Amino acid sequence: MAVLVTGGAGYIGSHMVLALIDAGHDEVVVLDDLSTGFDWALPPEVTLVRGDVADQPLVAETIRRHGIDALAHFAAKIVVPDSVSDPLGYYLANTVKSRALIEAAIGAGVRHVIFSSTAAVYGEPAVVPVPEDLTPNPINPYGRSKLMTEWMLEDAARAHGISYVVLRYFNVAGADPRGRSGQSTPNATHLIKVATQAALGKRGQLEVFGTDYPTPDGSCLRDYIQVSDLAQAHLVALNHLRGGGDSLTLNCGYGRGYSVLEVIDVVKSVSGVDFPVKLSPRRAGDPSRIIAGADRIRAELGWVPQHDDLRGIVTQALAWEEALGRRNRV
Ligand SMILES: NC(=O)c1ccc[n+]([C@@H]2O[C@H](COP(=O)([O-])OP(=O)(O)OC[C@H]3O[C@@H](n4cnc5c(N)ncnc54)[C@H](O)[C@@H]3O)[C@@H](O)[C@H]2O)c1
Ligand SMILES: O=c1ccn([C@@H]2O[C@H](COP(=O)(O)OP(=O)(O)O[C@H]3O[C@H](CO)[C@@H](O)[C@H](O)[C@H]3O)[C@@H](O)[C@H]2O)c(=O)[nH]1
Known part of the structure; x- marks a missing residue:
């Protein structure tokens, strides 16, 4: 399989791929168009099929040739403010193309799907931590594009007798503790990535988008989950599905929020660099606070995080950012 x-x-x-290889899964096939990914991020034993997830003949051929029973669908466009300026691009990438992929995958015999969804489906939740049962109410096109795919998957699974786990990630950060992968996108917009770049002098300053939110220090609150912990959640989800487990929708977070200003303090403290910070207006599409109700995934899948520590996450991100510079990659 x-x-x-x-x-x-x-x-x-790429962290999911490493987790699969580390756990002894001998056949791992990656489908990626390399629009924001890197072939060097993959270990040599992995088969890379370069192409689009909406290329149905390619998807069907790949699934049949490799005897694939399970699909983990990560490919997407992921930047919240970009989704506000280019909503139709996001609905195409995240909804329309996912529909094509799911159809081709089911047609070719896939039995299990793990889908990368997002905390953005909750929008500006009335309660935090957010339980999975809260009715989703996304406030930006990115969250809507992902929620529609959740719904398509749920309906298709019911109609065609397949099983799925939808994982709603909160803010993913950090890097492989062994230094094999990390956030490599040159123009990344994620807070911890951008802050490490500011600490290393790759950016002149860090902007704080909004200090007038209804939060303790006025900046937004987020729940930062370490990327290898998240990859492990996919592994236990895969085992659950292959073992005949029911379809599930689960939050992936630690259940604790940090403000933008707190994150910046940690990056300054870990790096020892007091980089310039500019207080700027709010960014389009940002909810003020989003923190995971984090119990269900532990109860359902027995997931036990190993890296629930913001200083550790920042230390990994900083080490990866330094390594990227040394390798003269990005
Ligand atoms: N990074 C976060 O904090 C976060 C939070 C919640 C959810 N997610 C979700 O996690 C998933 C992965 O995000 P990431 O941070 O690794 O982003 P990423 O941009 O690093 O990875 C996306 C990968 O998909 C590939 N890709 C994009 N469109 C494709 C297409 N049409 N066909 C084939 N390949 C395609 C890209 O080349 C890239 O390798 C996404 O679905 C995203 O919505 C991310
Ligand atoms: O230079 C920066 C970058 C970010 N922020 C703020 O930091 C917070 C986190 O922003 P960012 O790291 O860009 O993540 P989010 O916009 O919260 O979105 C991430 O987390 C979501 C889940 O919560 C995922 O769905 C998205 O894919 C992923 O990009 C927000 O308040 C931003 O306004 C800044 O103040 N300055």
């Missing part, structure tokens, strides 16, 4: 990982050359997908 083999696993197809779409977007496996990207940040989170």
Whole structure:
């Protein structure tokens, strides 16, 4: 039995690939168009099929040739403010292309799907930590594009007798503790990545988008989950599905929020660099606070995080950012 990982050359997908290889899964196939991913992020034993997830003949051929029973679907466009300026691009990438992929995968015999969803489906939740049962109410096109795919998957699974786990990731950060992968996108917009770049002098300053939110220090609160912990959540989800487990929708977070200003303090403290910070207006599409109700995934899948420590996450991110510079990559 083999696993197809779409977007496996990207940040989170590459950690899933490493987790599969580390756990002894011998056949891992990645489908990636390398639009934001890197072939060098993949270990040599992995098969890379370069192409688009919406290329149905390619998807069907890949699944049949490698005897794939399980699909982990990471490939997407992921930047919240970009989704506000280019909503139709996001609906195409995240909804329309996912529909094509799911159809081709089911048609070719895939039995299990793990889908990379997002905390953005909750929008500006009335309660934090957010339980999975809260009715989703996304406030940006990115969250809507992902929620529609959740719904398509749920309906298709019911109609065609397949099983799925939807994982709603909160803010993913950090890097492989062994230094094999990390966030490599040159123009990344994620807070911890950008802050480490500021600490290393790759950016002149860090902007704080909004200090007038209804939060304790006025900046936004997020729940930062370490990327290898998240990859492990996919492994236990895969085992659950292959063992005949029911379909599930689960939050992936630690259940604790940090403000933007707190994150910046940690990056300054870990790096020892007091880089310039500019207080700027709010960014389009940002909810003020989003923190995971984090119990269900532990109860359902027995997931036990190993890296629930913001200083550790920042230390990994900083080490990866330094290594990228040394390798003269990005
Ligand atoms: N990074 C986060 O904090 C976060 C939080 C919640 C959810 N997610 C979800 O996790 C998933 C992975 O995100 P990431 O941070 O690793 O992003 P990423 O941009 O690093 O990875 C996406 C990968 O998908 C590939 N790709 C994109 N469109 C494709 C297509 N049409 N066909 C084939 N390959 C394609 C890219 O080349 C890249 O390798 C996404 O679905 C994203 O929505 C991310
Ligand atoms: O230079 C920066 C970058 C970010 N922020 C703020 O930091 C917070 C986190 O932003 P960012 O790291 O860009 O992540 P989010 O916009 O919260 O979105 C991430 O987390 C979501 C889940 O919560 C995922 O769905 C998205 O894919 C992923 O990009 C937000 O308040 C931003 O306004 C800044 O103030 N300055």
